[in-house]
Amino acid sequence: MIQDLLKLTAGAGLALMVAACDEQPPRARPAAFDPMVANPATQKAVKADEAASWSPPQQAAFLAGRVIAADSVFRAGDRDTAKAQLGDLRQQMAALDAGALQALGFEPARIDAIQGALDLDLPDEEIAPLFAGAEANLSGVIEVSGVAPKETVTFLMRLSAEAYDAGVRYGEIRDLEAYQAAYGYAVAARDLISPLDETVYGDLRLELDILVLMWPAAGPLAGRTPPPEVRMSEQFARVKVALAVLP
Numbered sequence: 178m179i180q181d182l183l184k185l186t187a188g189a190g191l192a193l194m195v196a197a198c199d200e201q202p203p204r205a206r207p208a209a210f211d212p213m214v215a216n217p218a219t220q221k222a223v224k225a226d227e228a229a230s231w232s233p234p235q236q237a238a239f240l241a242g243r244v245i246a247a248d249s250v251f252r253a254g255d256r257d258t259a260k261a262q263l264g265d266l267r268q269q270m271a272a273l274d275a276g277a278l279q280a281l282g283f284e285p286a287r288i289d290a291i292q293g294a295l296d297l298d299l300p301d302e303e304i305a306p307l308f309a310g311a312e313a314n315l316s317g318v319i320e321v322s323g324v325a326p327k328e329t330v331t332f333l334m335r336l337s338a339e340a341y342d343a344g345v346r347y348g349e350i351r352d353l354e355a356y357q358a359a360y361g362y363a364v365a366a367r368d369l370i371s372p373l374d375e376t377v378y379g380d381l382r383l384e385l386d387i388l389v390l391m392w393p394a395a396g397p398l399a400g401r402t403p404p405p406e407v408r409m410s411e412q413f414a415r416v417k418v419a420l421a422v423l424p
Contacts, residue, residue: 231332237283237319238362240273241312241316241365242358243358243361244266244288244291244312245368246397247262247361248308249397250357250396253395253396255398258398258399262358263288263291263295264292267292278318281321283314287307287311291307291308294307319369327420327423330370330420333363334413334416336358337388338409340359344358344359348403348406363385364389367386367388367389380419383419384416387415
């Protein structure tokens, strides 16, 4: 009885988590949330047709989050998982508006170079600058677009909440790629806000710092205990409150 109650509580927390990061009505949750299912089927939080409908700045933010996710596991020593993140990302890039992104300065060859370096098993000191260069390029694209930081962070928080929702169920990692993507989106949002005026963005920066720190110190790796869904829901809600008070 107690165990069933805990599962139902966790499921409710997941639904609140996604709603907390999107002003639009929450999407219907799949049947995978049924606590009677021993191994729920996972669904990718981002589909190609959905990504194609985003604006170029949103697409750049999505790419930045996924590159950061791959970078985080690479720096933790898990090259195979970094390859998997980038491999899936390169497939999804086919659905994006390459022309509009490149008009803003996006250089897709930078992501291809990281994948090639990993495939060739080059030393860490040669690959790390490639990740840094790709992340800086995407950050520049977002800045050049002129979109307000509040709008981009709101978008990244929706992606992060949905990816965490898809990646973690009842305290266990069910979809490692989605779980890691959620971390990447959170870091991308934090890094976007970090250099901005603290008098305006200080509260939001604090809540984003806390959000990122909720993942294990070693990063979003397999075999580590993920943050509890209910606590993540609460923190996403705090980020939403900090966003709401921005001008």
